[in-house]
Amino acid sequence: IGIFTIAGKMKIVEEPNTFGLNNPFLPQPNRLLPKMPPSPPSGPAHLFSLAGKCFSFVESTYKYEFCPFHNVTQHEQTFRWNAYSGILGIWHEWEIYNNTFVGMWMREGDSCETKNRETKVLLICGKNNKLAHVSEPSTCVYSLTFETPLVCHPHSLLVYPTLTEVLRQKWDEAEQSLYDELITEQGYKKLLKKIFEEAGLLRATEEMEMEKQNKKLKSLEFETVEKCNKEYKKLYKEIKRLKDLLTQRGIVYESNSAENTSTKHLIHKLVTAKTSVLNSSKTNEHLHGETAGIWNDTF
Ligand SMILES: *[C@@H]1O[C@H](CO)[C@@H](O)[C@H](O)[C@H]1NC(C)=O
Numbered sequence: 397i398g399i400f401t402i403a404g405k406m407k408i409v410e411e412p413n414t415f416g417l418n419n420p421f422l423p424q425p426n427r428l429l430p431k432m433p434p435s436p437p438s439g440p441a442h443l444f445s446l447a448g449k450c451f452s453f454v455e456s457t458y459k460y461e462f463c464p465f466h467n468v469t470q471h472e473q474t475f476r477w478n479a480y481s482g483i484l485g486i487w488h489e490w491e492i493y494n495n496t497f498v499g500m501w502m503r504e505g506d507s508c509e510t511k512n513r514e515t516k517v518l519l520i521c522g523k524n525n526k527l528a529h530v531s532e533p534s535t536c537v538y539s540l541t542f543e544t545p546l547v548c549h550p551h552s553l554l555v556y557p558t559l560t561e562v563l564r565q566k567w568d569e570a571e572q573s574l575y576d577e578l579i580t581e582q583g584y585k586k587l588l589k590k591i592f593e594e595a596g597l598l599r600a601t602e603e604m605e606m607e608k609q610n611k612k613l614k615s616l617e618f619e620t621v622e623k624c625n626k627e628y629k630k631l632y633k634e635i636k637r638l639k640d641l642l643t644q645r646g647i648v649y650e651s652n653s654a655e656n657t658s659t660k661h662l663i664h665k666l667v668t669a670k671t672s673v674l675n676s677s678k679t680n681e682h683l684h685g686e687t688a689g690i691w692n693d694t695f
């Protein structure tokens with residue numbers, strides 16, 4: 397900013413500068429741009445009153461701000477022109493253990509080395525709403541403790557009472573199956589995870605997994621032609637198996653009459669077939685075991 401005095405009047409002129417300070421194309425430490433929107437509020441309804449509020453805590457040169465169901469940010473308390481301000485996490489999902497809401501995961505914060513900053517906020521009973529403690533148990537993973545009278549009742553953080561009738565019934569059935577030894581402890585945990593995802597308490601990972609798979613496939617490269625041929629045969633067999641499975645179940649799937657035999661195309665078909673099986677399994681309980689098998693066997 398240049399200040400000129402012209403005929404007694406002060407004029408403030410915005411000037412382009414050469415230091416990149418106002419250059420919108422350079423990474424800016426203070427922009428606080430979230431990577432994604434927060435999840436909708438979920439969990440115990442009596443905590444929803446905290447949404448839209450923010451609580452701060454100052455430790456040494458940093459101020460931490462926790463906005464329940466929205467974000468966690470960090471602000472360097474200094475007069476330096478480039479003081480750091482950043483996002484330590486966006487409200488993502490609950491951490492659930494033993495039928496109890498243990499903490500709020502705020503994920504996808506500012507990037508940090510190879511990953512994004514994330515923060516777990518533990519909720520503990522206290523006299524007033526207050527951010528009470530901050531630590532960094534591992535690099536770029538933060539832990540905050542939030543005290544609130546809202547969680548003092550011994551049942552205030554139980555998961556089961558927050559679920560709909562339908563989901564409670566699903567949980568009961570899973571419990572019964574475990575008791576009858578129809579499913580393993582691991583199978584039970586998987587079912588619970590699904591129930592929690594359906595309730596919006598956990599963010600479903602299916603889409604994220606698909607994205608990861610797609611990225612993996614894009615970077616699929618073979619050192620030798622021989623290896624490529626081998627993979628090609630394997631994929632061909634796998635597609636046939638999946639097609640047979642779909643036909644057997646009378647499930648209509650996308651099919652191209654003009655057979656394109658490039659590896660890329662095969663891979664695409666494999667993913668499509670898998671998606672069909674997965675989608676159909678959502679409406680067909682009996683397919684669950686098989687689809688899980690397909691995912692685990694192949695990748
Ligand atoms: C954090 O959440 C608060 C409260 O909902 C909101 O006003 C603020 O814009 C959010 N900040 C970022 C960087 O998302």
Ligand SMILES: *[C@@H]1O[C@H](CO)[C@@H](O)[C@H](O)[C@H]1NC(C)=O
Pocket residue numbers: 494495
């Ligand atoms: C699980 O929670 C119940 C109360 O809800 C408690 O009695 C039990 O000790 C807890 N178990 C573990 C392993 O933490």
